[in-house]
Amino acid sequence: MDKQALGAFLRSRRERLRPQDVGLPSGPRRRTPGLRREEAAVLAHISTEYYIRLEQGRAPRPSGEVLAGIAGALRLTDAESDHLHVLAGTAPTRTRLHRRDVRPSILALIERLPQTAAFVMSAVFEVLAWNDLAAALMEDFAPLDPEDRNLARRAFLGSEHADETLYGISDAAEFRHHVVMELRATLARYPDDPAVTGLVDELCDASPDFVRLWERHDVQAVQMFTKTFRHPALGEITVDCDTLALTERDQHLVLYSAPPGSPAAEALALLNVLGAEAGSAARRG
Structure with missing residues (x-):
């Protein structure tokens, strides 16, 4: 699990979304772009404290169920969802080095x-x-x-x-x-x-x-x-x-x-x- 990269990725995906993209009212003028962390947590059905720790790189490895909830909350594409699982360490592992020999x-x-x-x-x-x-x-x-x-x-x-x-x-x-x-x-x-x-x-x-x-x-x-x-x-x-x-x-x-x-x-x-x-x-x- 790459905690820092996972946190940065979650933050980048959250900040690109607008409240109206996920069915939330835009409300008063916001000081920061994208959804608030508590809004992302509610949509993912996890606690705000845990979501904040994930973005800060301080949380333990999330379960597959939690990752699925986050992917849905942040409207991740299939490729982005796969990347999320790789960063969280829940994707199938590969050998340590990429291959250069051609079949x-x-x-x-x-x-x-x-x-x-x-x-x-x-x-x-x-x-x-x-x-x-x-x-x-x-x-x-x-x-x-x-x-x-x-x-x-x-x-x-x-x-x-x-x-x-x-x-x-x-x-x-x-x-x-x-x-x-x-x-x-x-x-x-x-x-x-x-x-x-x-x-x-x-x-x-x-x-x-x-x-x-x-x-x-x-x-x-x-x-x-x-x-x-x-x-x-x-x-x-x-x-x-x-x-x-x-x-x-x-x-x-x-x-x-x-x-x-x-x-x-x-x-x-x-x-x-x-x-x-x-x-x-x-x-x-």
Whole structure:
């Protein structure tokens, strides 16, 4: 149980709600945002004193019934409710370290996908495996050190033109918010993994933008269904974006594709040829 993180999360979710959101009268002007602690406690069917102790990080581990009451009172989404249980220590435990080894069948799959840029990403946004088309659309990750393959670092620690370090994607701001939400959930799952805690500390120390988003305590990631890349040779390429969870290793398979006959499909076909040629040349070298 991470008492301090649990308390901060509860406080952030309580302060975002208005009395009218939960069927309470707004009453006289309030000095602080959101619900009052006693209001949250009443809605959760627990004592005000116990709820206050939870937010202050002084309470013992709450039961599943109490957590369900709090989730309902604060109108938590499914993802937020899952995060609440992780922080309270009532979710199924994982191994201490997040996995970076990719299943061989997934490695074979991304090589067989036609006209689709595919890569596998770890729980901390490190690109672990990729096919030739992904290298042609984004960059060749092979010569990079593992820390330089990390898309979270690219998002927040890149050059002054951060969007360029993210391959010219059109939704760079949304991606950065997505990164923060995912990393917060990852830290709750792996609180003792130095690779996770070290990355979060590094981003907090170096990026005020990361800190601003981190302090929002958001964990409900938004699915991005399309993405536009600004490729240096072919210009803008808008692709469909699908992300599949590889739950047994806590990884994600990211797929970029385009409808047959579309300009984007023609661009991917050209990149596929260029990527295969570059890969062959690299292997010959």
